[in-house]
Amino acid sequence: MNRRHLLRTGLAAPALTLAGRLFAAPPSTPRFLCVFLRGGYDCANLLIPHSSSFYYESRPRIAIAKPDAAIGDGALALDADWALAPAVRDWLGPMYKRGQVAFIPFAGTEDLTRSHFETQDSIELGQPLTPQRDFRSGFMARLAKTLAGATPIAFTDTLPLAFAGDAGLASISLQRAGKSPFDDTQTAVLRSLYLGNRLESAVTEGLELQQQVAQAVQAEMAAANRGAISTRGFELTAERMARFMRTQYRLGFVDVGGWDTHVNEGGARGPLATNLTSLASGLATFADALGDEWNNTVVFVLSEFGRTFRENGNAGTDHGHGSVYWVLGGRISGGRIAGEQVRVERGTLLQDRDYPVLNNYRNVLAGLFASLWGLSAQQLETIFPGAPAADLKLV
Amino acid sequence: MQTLAFRKLLVAATAVLVVAGCASGPTPASRTSPDMPWLERMTFGVNSGVLADYRRLGRDGYLAAQLRPGDGRLPDAVATAIVQLQISNSDVAQLLASVVTEQKRLNALPDGPERQAARQALNTRGNELVYEARRRELLRAIYSPAQLKEQMMWFWLNHFSVFEQKANVRWLVADYSERAIRPHALGHFRDLVMATLEHPAMLEYLDNAQNAAGHLNENYARELMELHTLGVDAGYSQHDVQELARVLTGVGVAGPAPPHLRPELRGYYLRDGAFEFNPGRHDFGAKQLLGHALTRRGFAEVSEAVDLLVRQPACARFISHKLAVYFVADEPPPALVARMARTFQESDGDIAAVLRTLFTAPELAAQAGGKFKDPMQYVVSAVRMAYDTRIVENMHPVANWLGALGEPTFGHQTPDGYSLQDTAWSSSGQMSRRFEIARTIGAGSAGLFDPENGGPATVVGFPLLTTPVYYSVVQPSLSAQTRSALQRARSPQEWNLYLLASPEFNSR
Numbered sequence: 001m002n003r004r005h006l007l008r009t010g011l012a013a014p015a016l017t018l019a020g021r022l023f024a025a026p027p028s029t030p031r032f033l034c035v036f037l038r039g040g041y042d043c044a045n046l047l048i049p050h051s052s053s054f055y056y057e058s059r060p061r062i063a064i065a066k067p068d069a070a071i072g073d074g075a076l077a078l079d080a081d082w083a084l085a086p087a088v089r090d091w092l093g094p095m096y097k098r099g100q101v102a103f104i105p106f107a108g109t110e111d112l113t114r115s116h117f118e119t120q121d122s123i124e125l126g127q128p129l130t131p132q133r134d135f136r137s138g139f140m141a142r143l144a145k146t147l148a149g150a151t152p153i154a155f156t157d158t159l160p161l162a163f164a165g166d167a168g169l170a171s172i173s174l175q176r177a178g179k180s181p182f183d184d185t186q187t188a189v190l191r192s193l194y195l196g197n198r199l200e201s202a203v204t205e206g207l208e209l210q211q212q213v214a215q216a217v218q219a220e221m222a223a224a225n226r227g228a229i230s231t232r233g234f235e236l237t238a239e240r241m242a243r244f245m246r247t248q249y250r251l252g253f254v255d256v257g258g259w260d261t262h263v264n265e266g267g268a269r270g271p272l273a274t275n276l277t278s279l280a281s282g283l284a285t286f287a288d289a290l291g292d293e294w295n296n297t298v299v300f301v302l303s304e305f306g307r308t309f310r311e312n313g314n315a316g317t318d319h320g321h322g323s324v325y326w327v328l329g330g331r332i333s334g335g336r337i338a339g340e341q342v343r344v345e346r347g348t349l350l351q352d353r354d355y356p357v358l359n360n361y362r363n364v365l366a367g368l369f370a371s372l373w374g375l376s377a378q379q380l381e382t383i384f385p386g387a388p389a390a391d392l393k394l395v
Numbered sequence: 396m397q398t399l400a401f402r403k404l405l406v407a408a409t410a411v412l413v414v415a416g417c418a419s420g421p422t423p424a425s426r427t428s429p430d431m432p433w434l435e436r437m438t439f440g441v442n443s444g445v446l447a448d449y450r451r452l453g454r455d456g457y458l459a460a461q462l463r464p465g466d467g468r469l470p471d472a473v474a475t476a477i478v479q480l481q482i483s484n485s486d487v488a489q490l491l492a493s494v495v496t497e498q499k500r501l502n503a504l505p506d507g508p509e510r511q512a513a514r515q516a517l518n519t520r521g522n523e524l525v526y527e528a529r530r531r532e533l534l535r536a537i538y539s540p541a542q543l544k545e546q547m548m549w550f551w552l553n554h555f556s557v558f559e560q561k562a563n564v565r566w567l568v569a570d571y572s573e574r575a576i577r578p579h580a581l582g583h584f585r586d587l588v589m590a591t592l593e594h595p596a597m598l599e600y601l602d603n604a605q606n607a608a609g610h611l612n613e614n615y616a617r618e619l620m621e622l623h624t625l626g627v628d629a630g631y632s633q634h635d636v637q638e639l640a641r642v643l644t645g646v647g648v649a650g651p652a653p654p655h656l657r658p659e660l661r662g663y664y665l666r667d668g669a670f671e672f673n674p675g676r677h678d679f680g681a682k683q684l685l686g687h688a689l690t691r692r693g694f695a696e697v698s699e700a701v702d703l704l705v706r707q708p709a710c711a712r713f714i715s716h717k718l719a720v721y722f723v724a725d726e727p728p729p730a731l732v733a734r735m736a737r738t739f740q741e742s743d744g745d746i747a748a749v750l751r752t753l754f755t756a757p758e759l760a761a762q763a764g765g766k767f768k769d770p771m772q773y774v775v776s777a778v779r780m781a782y783d784t785r786i787v788e789n790m791h792p793v794a795n796w797l798g799a800l801g802e803p804t805f806g807h808q809t810p811d812g813y814s815l816q817d818t819a820w821s822s823s824g825q826m827s828r829r830f831e832i833a834r835t836i837g838a839g840s841a842g843l844f845d846p847e848n849g850g851p852a853t854v855v856g857f858p859l860l861t862t863p864v865y866y867s868v869v870q871p872s873l874s875a876q877t878r879s880a881l882q883r884a885r886s887p888q889e890w891n892l893y894l895l896a897s898p899e900f901n902s903r
Contacts, residue, residue: 038809114636115617117811118627157801158814159822172824173801182830186889190830193880193897199767199821206827257808262602262614313610314602319617351633 033252037303039259043324049344050083058310087273088280102334106358107325114319119304124162141165150250174240234282242289263314295330322355362387371395432763435903438542440776462747464541482569488668521565528569530790547580556812557600559805567596584744595648595669604647608678616640629709645677663693711739767817770800781858837891
């Protein structure tokens with residue numbers, strides 16, 4: 001598939017939404033969904049460095065047992081060094097085998113505050129770490145501006161910082177079902193209240209989204225009546241996200257919380273495992289619900305930081321640094337562990353505490369965006385200033 | 396027909412008020428008074444009570460009364476409703492002990508329907524108590540004449556945010572707001588920090604209950620500096636975080652009985668309700684914090700560390716800036732923040748003094764109408780607008796609206812609290828959801844007058860928003876665009892929707 005060609009020709013005749021933005025990207029424009037795990041998930045208990053005896057020494061209570069082919073529901077060996085947590089193997093295992101998932105260990109940012117909020121902000125802004133950062137310019141907003149035909153949407157209660165910069169970017173929480181929409185007259189009057197106001201496009205888009213969510217909920221109810229399995233939590237969100245992204249929105253953002261496991265995080269089972277299962281099954285649902293369009297979609301899962309490599313005094317882990325990112329998609333070159341790596345042992349830890357960052361998220365995403373949409377170095381520079389693309393050949 | 400009747404009604408309502416205005420002499424000063432935007436920021440929305448107090452006390456007197464409101468004068472019906480709540484009549488230490496006992500009992504039961512039912516019953520009860528705590532905060536926010544204090548209650552509950560769904564926090568939030576936050580909402584900042592530090596809700600939420608010598612947990616120590624006192628860019632290091640975590644070892648939640656301690660440690664043991672300082676879990680080694688060697692021992696060392704934190708210039712700036720973001724603008728004028736920070740330092744963190752600097756600042760007037768209301772400000776102001784001093788009987792709808800807008804009290808998962816930036820609350824999904832709530836409030840009693848314990852609603856029908864407050868406060872601020880939108884209403888309910896959805900009503 002020559003995506004660059006399609007992108008150029010497809011954007012030749014864009015239509016306008018009510019919000020006045022470009023809409024109806026050509027059906028071939030690749031989709032991108034960013035999944036932000038807020039709280040700093042413990043990546044070492046997702047992608048287990050099973051060849052490292054140091055891992056087992058460091059986590060006497062929470063380490064996940066070495067993969068054993070005889071155990072059907074234990075960790076799943078991906079290669080000689082890495083294994084997948086039992087909590088996700090049923091969903092990600094088959095996808096990995098099909099080459100639809102890759103993991104990037106030692107990934108993250110140069111921000112060493114180990115503060116959730118500071119580091120989340122850093123990542124969402126996507127700017128160099130200088131005191132002059134512009135808090136009105138998030139990387140997803142800059143991406144959306146560059147890809148003028150790919151309408152963005154955040155599936156969140158409030159607009160994430162990654163979307164800062166354009167008051168009209170859409171956000172909607174899919175956890176709460178839509179009420180009956182306003183009629184045409186009410187919609188027109190409500191819009192008229194905000195003509196010329198800084199919130200004009202947010203209002204227009206919000207009223208449009210309200211109609212769409214109402215339709216989506218109706219469709220789900222119809223499907224449920226035909227005996228569809230009911231889903232909840234992230235799975236429900238995932239199914240609805242797919243509905244939105246299959247048709248109209250090409251750039252998505254969603255956040256998932258509950259990863260700050262300072263106490264009793266568990267190993268093969270426990271709170272972290274439960275959260276991982278919900279995430280992995282939700283992503284599998286998302287892939288299924290997209291149907292053929294999964295082949296034209298890339299999902300990127302990231303988190304603000306990894307956690308301490310050693311368990312703490314409470315069978316949990318504290319704030320660390322390097323993380324493991326996930327890349328998923330129907331046609332990605334996955335089934336492998338991508339990016340720069342080092343052996344996992346005490347000597348390679350950062351400050352004798354956590355994973356180092358060898359794959360900076362800005363370079364990695366720039367590389368991904370370059371091959372996904374055929375962006376020029378100049379375009380990438382506006383999205384991630386000063387971060388040359390690192391091509392991990394995932395797309 | 397209906398439309399015509401409605402138009403007549405509107406004209407009639409206007410006429411009556413004009414007549415009333417003439418009868419009572421000259422136009423009230425409030426109509427054009429520049430103090431309306433000022434009052435809108437000092438309150439959760441001007442109502443007849445605020446107007447009366449303001450006219451009686453004048454600007455300076457009103458500010459003084461708001462800064463030192465004493466116990467506030469709640470309407471009798473509200474005071475009675477609060478007194479009757481379970482949370483007003485329970486001891487948190489006993490409650491927590493009984494919950495822990497029950498949790499142990501049901502965890503020992505075999506998996507099955509009995510255990511399921513017991514767990515369900517416990518959850519239901521916990522959720523009831525969280526609702527009661529929300530109800531109490533909302534009753535006061537809507538009806539207390541001490542409006543600035545109630546805004547500060549919300550502000551501090553958000554600043555020292557705890558999440559009811561973590562660990563046993565849901566059993567503790569009512570006591571946390573009542574005993575840790577409320578007594579100090581307009582008091583000294585240091586007392587607030589100490590009160591939250593000594594409360595089991597915070598200690599459970601940020602895991603300090605688990606922090607012990609040799610089993611360090613940094614979670615609370617980090618947020619105490621980053622989110623509660625200094626701000627992330629204050630220059631402390633990872634080493635400071637670890638040192639503060641060591642200081643905080645042993646600060647935790649009391650178990651059923653005091654621990655067995657070596658004789659030399661017994662003098663350090665502290666226990667107050669559900670709070671405990673256990674010297675057996677405390678690291679008594681020497682510590683350096685922010686370049687200072689700490690000299691006191693035991694819990695006195697914790698107190699010494701807090702003193703050190705709250706006296707940092709960074710703390711004065713951090714808290715002043717956050718207050719200014721809440722009350723003034725997303726990007727408050729630096730000179731104003733600097734003056735507030737100076738007041739903070741000179742008054743040793745007197746919150747009322749800092750607020751006086753803020754509310755007497757010329758910069759505040761320059762920002763009038765420029766801040767989009769967050770969900771709490773919006774929902775509370777809408778209920779005050781719709782029902783003025785008439786007491787809402789059922790707070791479930793209000794709590795649900797806050798949930799739908801993503802800002803439920805005690806519902807923020809992470810310790811940073813809800814965003815104070817108005818851009819966080821004005822995205823597309825927020826706008827349409829806010830309009831839905833405007834429609835619900837404008838179209839009927841919305842369940843607000845269904846008694847909490849069942850029974851028929853005491854008020855039916857939709858609220859009439861064309862009140863004296865509307866004419867003196869809201870109408871003069873409406874743009875031609877909004878006035879023309881209101882004229883397109885086909886029913887009073889629609890008129891309510893458009894008013895509550897208007898840009899003027901959604902900002903302050």
